[in-house]
Every structure is written in structure tokens, then in C-alpha cells.
Amino acid sequence: MNSFICPDCGSEDSSEELLLSKEINDYSKDPWASVLQQIECLSCGSIIPSHLAERWNNLSIEDAKKEWKEKYKKNNQRQKF
Numbered sequence: 001m002n003s004f005i006c007p008d009c010g011s012e013d014s015s016e017e018l019l020l021s022k023e024i025n026d027y028s029k030d031p032w033a034s035v036l037q038q039i040e041c042l043s044c045g046s047i048i049p050s051h052l053a054e055r056w057n058n059l060s061i062e063d064a065k066k067e068w069k070e071k072y073k074k075n076n077q078r079q080k081f
Contacts, residue, residue, distance in 0.1 A: 003054070004039060004041075004053050004054060005053065005055070005061055005064075006041040006043065006044060006046060006048060006053060007048065007052050007053065007061070007064040007065040007067075007068035007069075008041065008044055008046045008048070008068060008073065009041060009043050009044040009046070011041055011042065011043035011044065013041070013042040013043055014039045014040065014041060014042055014053065015039075015040040015041070015042045016039070016040050017037065017038070017039045017040075017050065018037070018038045018039075018040075019036065019037055020035070020036045020037070020038070021036070030075065031071045031072055031075060032049075032072065032075055035049040035050075035051075035072075037049070037050035037051070038050060039053045039054075041053075046073075048068070048072075049072060052064040052067060052068050052072070
């Protein structure tokens with residue numbers, strides 16, 4: 001498993017990881033609807049989808065930052081676990 005890097009602020013310090021179970025939803029309207037694993041950044045407090053923070057499937061940090069900004073950041077769920 002890759003280590004945590006926040007695509008928002010670049011921090012390598014994470015807080016809590018949350019594993020979710022959700023109802024089937026229309027994923028085309030809400031990109032967060034399909035995110036079942038999230039990690040909170042200890043530095044900036046952003047809730048990051050685990051696949052971006054840990055760069056699953058050899059995702060580059062540049063591609064993770066781009067996907068974060070274009071798809072998830074505007075709908076960020078800045079909630080505390």
C-alpha cells in the first residue's frame with residue numbers, strides 16, 4: 001500500500017480513516033457517492049478519497065491532485081469523523 005499524501009496540501013500526515021457502507025445511488029451526480037474509503041488530512045482537515053490519498057493503481061501524485069481538484073474538492077465533505 002502506498003503512503004498517504006494529501007492532494008490538497010501535500011501533507012504526509014493523516015488522521016482517521018473511515019470505511020463506509022452506502023446505499024446504491026446515482027453516481028453521475030455526486031462523485032462522493034461511490035467513495036467507500038476516506039482519509040482525513042491531519043494538516044488541512046480535508047476528507048480525501050483513499051484511492052487518491054494513497055494513489056491506488058500506481059496513480060501519480062500529479063494525477064491525484066488533478067482528479068481531486070476537478071472532481072472531489074468542490075464537493076468536499078469537510079466533516080469530522
